[in-house]
Amino acid sequence: MKARTRFAPSPTGYMHIGNLRTALYEYLIAKSTGGDFLLRIEDTDQKRYVEGATDIIYQTLKTVGMNWDEGPDIGGNYGPYIQSERKAIYAEYAHKLVELGGAHYCFCSQKEETESEDGEEAAVPTKFQDPCKHLSLEEAKARVAAGEPYTIRQTINKKGKSHFHDEVYGDIEIDYDDLDEGVLLKTDGFPTYNFANVIDDHLMAITHVVRGNEYISSTPKYNLIYEAFGWTPPIYVHVPQVMKDAQHKLSKRNGDASFQDLVAKGYLPAAILNYIALLGWNPGDDREIFSLSELEKVFDISRLNKSPAIFDIVKLTWMNGCYIRELPTEKFHELAMPYYQKYLTRPLNLEFLSKVLQPRVETLADIVSQTDFLENVPEYDLSFYENKKMKTNAEVAQNTLKLAAEVLPTVADWTNENLFECLKNLAAENGLKNGQILYPLRIALSGKETTAGGATEIAVILGKQETLNRVQAALAKLGA
């Protein structure tokens, strides 16, 4: 069966991770069955609309390669795909639903609704008993015709238990009495999510509805609407939340990472996508690295998880490192270039820098901290030359750096291989361990105890002249 799924975000800001994961699962359900994935913008709440948010949605989906088959920008046979452009459709169906007995006109003000019978705000939320429900249809219509502001509210008269099946959670049973008769069409004529969703999903022939499990409790209400219209409800796929920690779900508020934040921090889109796919789903074997097209091949709804997953930036970081290492060298260099801006005016060997950096950074942003010494040697303590394993200290350094200073100028072809070979021979000739020359040299060139790259690699990056300068400066500092 070819599935038709939809990603239906509201343009209220940037794309957060949980949202993107829902989109991914929708995309995968469609593509793993050879079906279509569509994009629908749910902008029925004008107050929450954020300028530019729609572009972020397009941008994000495109960046990760989740292309949609139908959507606001490319059209399709089921448009329009922006809910605000479908206002008339909802109104038509809402009034039809009233005629069918699935809804009624309501004239209560929002204030009346939130007050309990004795006029005080209820401490504990109680079910709203709508007095308008008992108005006769004629009377209600007359008031509507007279221009009185109204909403259309769902009518729930069923008794007993409602049942539905969810692909992830199994069979769910909820008492009709626990459902409230929510507003379907607002005073401003726009539908609420509760209504627009049902209408659109049916009209757009959506087969699988994927959404957060916070919608489980209200699903029977949607089914009642499908039922009233004589429509078949879609297959439900409720997915667990993506959490920040055990208590809090990932939210835009507390500065929790959004997709674009992560990208800005140097995470690769493919790695982010791969990581979130595994947050609530697994392939059934030990594989963890998947491209989008590989996911399309192995994805299976039945392997979706029920329990919430905590977003672990540490594991994402590891995975991102895997992706960075797999990048072609030229590609990595290209991605690294923006981080080299302040070094562009210097005669540094940036291609070689990228080669040294690639296997050891986990995010592109790591490049910043790994390269700070290239501009100039930071102040460092002579104790940096102290290293037991390498058998060096400031005294040894003074001697070995002197030796290096003599031989380095003679190296004609300034490559890592040549330099290493040369210094290794120097060590052998003088009965020293390689580390006794290389370690002090690295400190001299970088001023840091740990660096990306060894002594000779740094020498290549810096270039011959700068290397010789730094060795002289270090010797001076050592009092030689």
Place this chain on the structure above:
RNA sequence: GACCCCAUCGUCUAGCGGUUAGGACAUCACCCUUUCACGGUGGUAACACGAGUUCAAGUCUCGUUGGGGUCGCCA
């Protein structure tokens, strides 16, 4: 408060009645080594609790506890 959902190492998870409870990240140790990292090897670490059902329960049932969600003219 009512209703719904969830529960395996710190984290993501495998497990679908019989396993020495497996993998990955993290962590620790060692190896490799031109520091750090990468890579390699090994270690520490989990079935929330209590009753049942069964020859046998992480796996099924019920309860308890803990956590999350819903109860908006937000989605």
